[in-house]
Amino acid sequence: MKKFEGLPREIIALRVSREIKDNSYVNLGIGIPTLVSNWLEGRDIILQSEIGMLKTGPIAEGEFIDQDLINASCQAVTEVPGSVYFDICESFGMIRGGHVDITVMGAFQVNAAGDFASWYNPSRGLEGVGNVGGSMDLAVGAKILLIAMEHVTNDGKPKIVRELTYPATAKKKVSKIFTDLAVIDVVPEGLVLKEIYPGLTPEDIQSITEPVLIIAPDIKEIEI
Amino acid sequence: MKKFEGLPREIIALRVSREIKDNSYVNLGIGIPTLVSNWLEGRDIILQSEIGMLKTGPIAEGEFIDQDLINASCQAVTEVPGSVYFDICESFGMIRGGHVDITVMGAFQVNAAGDFASWYNPSRGLEGVGNVGGSMDLAVGAKILLIAMEHVTNDGKPKIVRELTYPATAKKKVSKIFTDLAVIDVVPEGLVLKEIYPGLTPEDIQSITEPVLIIAPDIKEIEI
Amino acid sequence: MNKIVTNLEEAVAGIEDGATIAIGGFFAAGVPRTLLKAIIEKGVTDLTLACGSGPMLGAVNELEEMVKNRQIKKVIDSYGLFRSATKGSKHAFEQQIRAGEIELEIYPMGTLAEKYRAGGAGIPAFFTPTGSGSIIENTTLTNIDSNRKKKETREIDGQTCVLEYALKPDFAFIHAHTSDYEGNLRYRKTARSFNPVMAMAARITIVEAENIVPAGELDPDAIHTPGIFVQRVIKVPRTSFNITNL
């Protein structure tokens, strides 16, 4: 398979940030999703962290590190005016109860039905006894679930697949996929290719994507 | 049936207060149980009120009345050092979760199995659609459930009965019954008459009690 | 994220005939009286008032107004009737219930609290031991016979448990002591009760707050309802009332 150069991770995150409307409560997963926060400064968007915090501020450094203030990835973060702390049950009440407007997660694999796999890499062994963390709660409770990931694996294999070969996080939940090469809507009819990396053709994207893509009539270059 | 003079309600409450050990968390129901609080001053006992308060202080009067501070019977009460407020879910978590050490409730009827009826008087009609309030939660979660009531109804009928004719609040939950005339233990073998009002005989108590009473070998006068 | 609205019409906008509205508070404490007045003014009907422990007995003037206007189709509560049977039987509210013109559906208080929490927290159903051995384990308790449904029970660890389902009102009316601009709420003393759990359960949560402050004014470690559960906030005066109406 051909290997294409695409957006760096930070720019995938920028594209995702454009998808988030002001006045939204947003949960950002580990990986590329975490980088989205860099593009939200000045926006009227409140980040929820499953450890038990609303309005998580930027990463803390140096003397501003407080050992009682971390995010769900165990990074030191900061407080801003309007931040709120709460316990884990309240936090997952928000998440599972559908109170978070937009959830952004990474994935190993996504299929055309909107199923995705994100929590367990079979190469680790242990028969699926892995770090589920909050991923399944976030997925099941998501009103809008955006996936941000590389389009293919490190060795060039499609991550947008016909059938998941990694264990699923949840089924029929993904709304939209943002990769380094494309933006794809997940709709009842399948996957709609909406935006592509400048210089690539729909055929290029199809060549590294297992399910047959529906080409949007208004397909355009990824807007940065 | 013969009508006996017995303890006034305040003194039933005093006798109940003797049953409560220091270092206990206690919930007091409406009626005679509420009067128990008058006898707990200076004791190391913390009252839980299902509205969402621990360490409920005495009834408030005059200028000390605060419209944001009532107990579960809608009486103005006071705060003391160490009082805590919480929401209704936490409150019933305590109650149903078995965290309250002693629960004192009134009753219309109790039987020898420890079943009791307290929440609905059939004379009100409405086919049992009545004020359950927190009674069933308090009963089911009680570690030790004490019943404080008159021994007979206003018209002299037994309230300690063979079969409940009022709808049950809960079954097999009552530990001990305190009346104006007697103190009775509820044990697997039945009802054990432990204490009687001065001047009365076990036969007197039996004459106004439907189930056959077991007479405690160490039966004595009610200790005030 | 400013959630403050400046007039009562805006606060209760979008509430239509047939809506289910959760009413915060416990008897006289923490009841959203101003929002109740707004809904009386608005005049919508066929309402289901999802209560917890008799807030309408505390807000008895508003109850009487709504009963007179025939705005109420149904009340869900644990303690919906006046304590005194004599007082109750003379009252228009109980008379409409006895006539089957208002449905009254009763749950144990802790079960009702848990139903709202389940609704807010995305738990579709739960088993509770409360009510085992009582009529509650057999049927929904309502004065409208045709709405009595059989309950499912199951023995868990030797205890009979009743299966109960989540309750998700369309709206919640909440009384708070203080809100910031972003809808983070503090309640005062026992006026808290059902307010936080109803704020969590409803699709649209409308708050009347005695005080409004900028974001950052409240201690972030001492907020009772995080703003994510709140859609609209209106400032109301602190008004005094009689706490014993039961």
Added chain:
Amino acid sequence: MNKIVTNLEEAVAGIEDGATIAIGGFFAAGVPRTLLKAIIEKGVTDLTLACGSGPMLGAVNELEEMVKNRQIKKVIDSYGLFRSATKGSKHAFEQQIRAGEIELEIYPMGTLAEKYRAGGAGIPAFFTPTGSGSIIENTTLTNIDSNRKKKETREIDGQTCVLEYALKPDFAFIHAHTSDYEGNLRYRKTARSFNPVMAMAARITIVEAENIVPAGELDPDAIHTPGIFVQRVIKVPRTSFNITNL
């Protein structure tokens, strides 16, 4: 009602081989490290550590000590393994898991939080949609094959839900910022996480608090864990640690 104990032996008295101990905190924040040291000192074995989100990865020195002493029979967690597979595979903890010498039982984080809450609040079981469509809906996730049990599922409102049961540990180790003499607790910032729900769930809740104050010093409207859930409190120094061990 004074719940303060003055030495660590007294704090962990009565914990025997085979006990299940809930460990508060989330990765590095809010972990009861001093109580963990006390249990290492005590030397009891066959312990089940009921965690929420990797507190032992945060308290990695204590984890290593317990693994070396072979005190751990089982860990319940949502995120029990080091994030890095490479780091994990070299670590004695994961090696004991791979050898079947330590059982690791995994739940989604929200389900685990809810299991503790159910244990504390007297809810024997609940249905949750979390994990539907995943392996979780079929089986308990554990490395000890013979302990994999089939899960019960049910369709509620068009959603497949998994039946989960309450979790009630024998003991809970809790890290609080401040306790009063009667065990009313305040936590600080994100060090709260699993601490309140575990305090509620355990039969005996043991708290290490950085500060101890007389009853009445804490704002009664701003207490996170009411003292009714707490049996013992010990004062510990605030010690600094590295927050990134994953």
